[in-house]
Amino acid sequence: MRRFLILIIAVALVLVAIPAFADTDDSAAMIGDIVFARPIGLASIVVGTGFFVLALPFAAMTGSVDEISEALIVKPAKFTFARPVGNFE
Incomplete structure (x- = not known):
């Protein structure tokens, strides 16, 4: 009975420790982000x-300057x- 209890406690401790190893190190994602992204x-900002400067006269005529600036300048700048670093979402 004592061995069974020790076995149950050991299995419980191992199962509790497994989620601690689930969070992996994202150093490869960070390096890829810094070197490539x-x-x-x-x-893409440049x-x-x-393209924004080229499209500005046409966007001014249609009243879509805000949408074009958001798509061509602001979103790449936020990215x-x-x-x-390392977060691609």
Whole structure:
């Protein structure tokens, strides 16, 4: 009976400790973010700003300057500068 109780306690301790190992280290995601995603985001800001300048006269005529600036400048800037490193959501 004592062995069975020790076995149950040991299994319970192991099962409780398993969720602690479920949270993996996201260092690869952080490195990929810093090396690839942030520079691409910075380039998309530059390219988006260029397209925004080209589209500005047409957007002004239709009254859609806010939507175009949001899509071409603000969203890439938030992706590049406002989100935590390694978080792609």
